Amino acid sequence: MSTRVATPRSRALGFGLRTARVARGLGLRELARQVDVQPQVLSHWESGTRAPKLEQVGLLLGALRVEPVERGRLLELAECAKEPNWLERTVTGVSPALSTYVEYERTATEMVNWEPCVVPGLLQAPGYAEMILRAHRLPPPMVEREVAIRLRRREVLTRRDPLVLKLFLGEEALRRPIAEPAVMAEQLRLLVRAAQPRTSSIRVVPADVGYHPGLSGHFVIFDFAHLPSVVHIEHLRGSAHLYDGDHVAAFRAATETLSDLALSEQESLELIQEVIIGLE
Template sequence: MATLVATPRSRALGFGIRAARKSRSLGVRELARLAEVSAQELSHWESGTRVPQIEQVALLLGALRLEPIERERLLELARNAREPNWLERTVPGISPAVSTYAEYERTATEMVNWEPFVVPGLLQTPGYAEAILTANRLPPGVVEQQVAVRLRKRELLTRRNPLVLKLFLGEEAFRRPIAGPAVLAEQFRWLLRAAQPRNITIRVVPAGAGYHPGLYGHFVIFDFAHLPSVVHIEHIRGSAHVYDGDHVAAYRAAADALSALALDEQESFAFIQGVITELE
């Protein structure tokens, strides 16, 4: 029997199988019948809690009739699905790495996010997101597509069982002229409005806080109801996913250190309002 696991790769494989099945308008039972496996086993594979054998994945992909590029990507994930940590290269547009991250957001119960330099995508306004994506020299059509995706993801914060977001923002995120003053002021006003529900916490880490582990860079900790936590780290041309328990614990310790240095919620709101006043 397949090993019970829940690594980033196994979950990415499951996300890919699930997305391919839905793109073909197939139900779990229907695909299971075509691939000659049980519906329960297929559900485990899609959730990432069990890893299918490479031959079983090949049968699924044959039944789904995927394009060669996507077929090879999923087969590669299946070959290494039990690896706890992995790096996936990104490409312009809505890449597999972006869709995997979106699945982590969608299925997580809580998200701890440290952003030293920019407002994260989940809370970006259209103007702010467009400025960042345009600076990355993406084609206009791709920029428009990615802005729309970011706006749709806001539903995660307002759904029936909303994602709990604990965001730590570095002071530099409010000082860097990523866009014009009007766009920045709009973005920061949106932060104040977004933080009204109890499931969203925004705290500012002052530039004068001295050394802290967050200086090594951005990270996100995803917590799930019934699966181990995953840490996400971004690089210029890729994204790393960390699953090892000791590594996750180190990032939690870093988040605790940031919490100790950050302004409290009321102080953070006052700081953000002060920045808005300066921009206006």
């Protein structure tokens, strides 16, 4: 059985329900008993890994005596909790994991991204992305679709209220010859263009700094205006989202270590330009 993923909408609903329960001083089991559901089911609703029906939300709001304004907001969330995300509406055949990730990307206010070995998908140039996708032995139509998705995702950096991106990039990502020199140079020039002082910070962690927590692998921290932060981690056969506060704090601490070790933004851009010159 696949792991359930909390989508942004279902998670917002669950967080609102949990906040209302805590405000009333009710335990999870006590509230579950009042509305006649299993505690495990209510726990899934509050975490967002399952979405309750509209009538079930109504029962919960009644039991919790939620004020009219907040009641209306949560009922509205309940109505759309199962609606397709942006990517599901615009592209057919995408996986739930990718759709959820992209929706977190679109709804976050800030994103901290550590990538030790490759440029992340959000900032991949077409040729660079194509080489990575081909290495996964995807059929040509799927490669074309995935490249198009990555290009569209970049809109979050140029919209009216842009996503604030803090990217920490391992020096390995600049120097590994994933593609031919011309394609690598194109990719690195895109990084230079993407670096914007107030919205997109790109800092390189040198290869000679010794051991640090980032060597355990890639991670992303999503921060939201009205929801707790989420950590995304990825491996060869899948990915996971971490919602527990202690887990998020551990990755936040790893980010602070990376910040201490990384070159400044200006030094990072100078290093990227130096690598570009070596490729040309």
